[in-house]
Every structure is written in C-alpha cells, then in structure tokens.
Amino acid sequence: MCIQGALMQTIKTLKEKIAALENEKANLMGEIETLRKTAEERMAVLEAEVGQMREEANSLRTLIGSEPTIVTSPQVKSGPS
DSSP states (O other): OHHHHHHHHHHHHHHHHHHHHHHHHHHHHHHHHHHHHHHHHHHHHHHHHHHHHHHHHHHHHHHHTOOOOOOOOOOOOOOOO
C-alpha cells in the first residue's frame, strides 16, 4: 500500500508540474506575440522613415541639379592570394 500511495503522489506532482509548464508556455507565447507585433510596428515606422529620407535626398539632388545616384554597399577588395 505504501508504494501505491507514493506512486499516486508522484503522479499528482507530475500533473501539477505539467499544468505549470503549460501555463508558462501560454504566457511565453503571449509575450512572443506581443514582441512580434511591436517589432512589426517598429519595422513599418523605420521603412516609412527611410522612404521619407530617400524622397528628401532626391529633392535635394533636384534642387542642386545633381543626378540621382544609386547607393550600394561598399565593395570589399581582396588582398593578394
């Protein structure tokens, strides 16, 4: 009988731990969703700011009579092999 009681206690403890883990998982999923939404909102703001800056740069080029240039990333030169 003592073994059966210990086994029942172990099962009860495991069920409690599973429930706690499921609750923690739900909380973490909620946090992840909030972070994702925040990141998407920030990305949209940054994209809008970049677009505005490009428009301003083109306007300034037009004002000074310069041709629009395409900005590319710098080329990396490889050294002698």
